[in-house]
Amino acid sequence: MNRFIDGKMKTLRFKLPLFWKFSLAIISIVLIFGSINSILIYNNVQTALQSETKKRALFIANSISNQITPSILFEDYITLQNTLNSIKEIDENIFYIFVLDNKKQVIVHTFTTDFPIELINANTLMENQESNTQLLLIKDHNNEIIIDVAVPILGGKVGVVRVGLRESSIIADVQKTVNIFWLMVAAFLFVGIVGALVFAKFITKPIKAIQNVADGIDLNQIGKKEIPQIKIREKFLGKIKMLFRAEDEIDILADRFNQMIIRLDKAYRDLQSAQSTIIQSEKLATVGTLTAGLAHEINNPIAGLQNCVRRIKNDPSNIEQNIKYIKMMEAAIDKIANVVSNLLNFTRRQSGGFQSLSLSDIVENSLLLVGHKLEKLRISITKNIPPELPNIKGNKNQLEQVMVNLIINSIDSIEEKCQSNPLCDKRIIMNAMKEENYVCFSIQDTGKGIPESIKDKIFDPFFTTKQPGKGTGLGLSVVYNIVESHNGKILIESMDGAGTTVKILIPIYT
DSSP states (O other): OEEEETTEEEEOOOOOOHHHHHHHHHHHHHHHHHHHHHHHHHHHHHHHHHHHHHHHHHHHHHHHHHHHHHHHHTTOHHHHHHHHHHHHHHOTTEEEEEEEETTSOEEEEOOSSOOOGGGTTTSOOOTTOOOEEEEEEEGGGTTEEEEEEEEEETTTTSEEEEEEEESHHHHHHHHHHHHHHHHHHHHHHHHHHHHHHHHHHHHHHHHHHHHHHHHHOOGGGTTTSOOOOOOOSSEETTTEEOSOOOOOHHHHHHHHHHHHHHHHHHHHHHHHHHHHHHHHHHHHHHHHHHHHHHHHHHHHHHHHHHHHHHHHHHOTTOHHHHHHHHHHHHHHHHHHHHHHHHHHHHHSOOOSOOEEEOHHHHHHHHHHHHHHHHHHHTOEEEEEOOTTOOOEEEOHHHHHHHHHHHHHHHHHHHHHHHHHOTTOOOEEEEEEEEETTEEEEEEEEOSOOOOGGGGGGTTSTTOOOSOTTSOOSOHHHHHHHHHHHTTOEEEEEEOTTSOEEEEEEEEBOO
């Protein structure tokens, strides 16, 4: 069924169980063929009965002709009348009998009322004609149809005998035959509908089993636990184990469905493995961009350590000086250990489920990794993260990677803008707030922004607008996938030349 919506034809769909489809098909076919056969039976039976009735009427008329010949010759009209009356009483289907002489005058008749004059010329015999049959409509008797047979008496020398048989008996017999046929049709319909019910149940039961398994599949559990397999027709009536069975298309469908589930499970595991590899690769690529800054963070404390060691060697007896330098050396070592520890934690593959995390800690750890790049470009950082902000639910390592990637993107965008405008504003603003069941974190920069023409491509893998060697094109794609895996949301607002704001919503830990 179709309908037009907004100038376009739409298909109107509705649910119709398989049983009703089978039943409607059977009812339609049986009624169509039943109606056609009913008409054919009616016509054929009526024709056959009419033919037999004509033969019977002819036989009766010939018998009467032979039987009444002596009475006519001796003009014994009383005997003639009694003979006709007795014959009519024997057969209820005889409507009338009358005898005409050679001048077409009625000699005797069986009508209880006046003789219908119009019958005399309704059926006439030609010369040397042995008989003649006509179908007559008697208007004075409820338009009854009569089979009228005319037979000559003594070859037409004495007169003509006319016999009229009712056709109502023929119609009654035909109607009876048609009624019996329709009773058979009704019985066939009943058997057909019962068969449709059984057949539909036989088909739909395994299909419903497939549907129930399909509805019960939790996509979030694929790759984590075993997915149930479809098992159909293992027991007859659900009780008796089947020793053998002839498989059909439904069994093949169930088998293909089971194979599809297995392939889906394997594909999902492979996808998860590939995604983990991509995330790790992007993480290592990010570390590569931070190498110069991290080396600076390590080289400065090492230079301080070397200076302290040299001074201690030059004046080892100066205890007060040595204690001061040892404290400075401990501070330098702690700084190096902190940088290395943060780097190792960032590059490490972290497994396990989600846990309660502080957004403030994630931001601080991420800023430690990119601190040198911020200082080098003199980019100011503004953090508006309320201390009472609830913890979020997630993977610490992955969320730090998201944060580092977004900060690096903002730094690179500001750096590119400064190349054409050295006096441009260089700021990154971080805000966080609670929104319903999420913590909304936003990072806003004053970089060059994103052109409108490429906004729909920024999350595509390997798409990048950075200069060669400055990025892999996987940063935002990995960010998007990580946020999605945390059941979060990511939104980007940007204007070309006016900076970018990235909003990330992560569910609150409950």
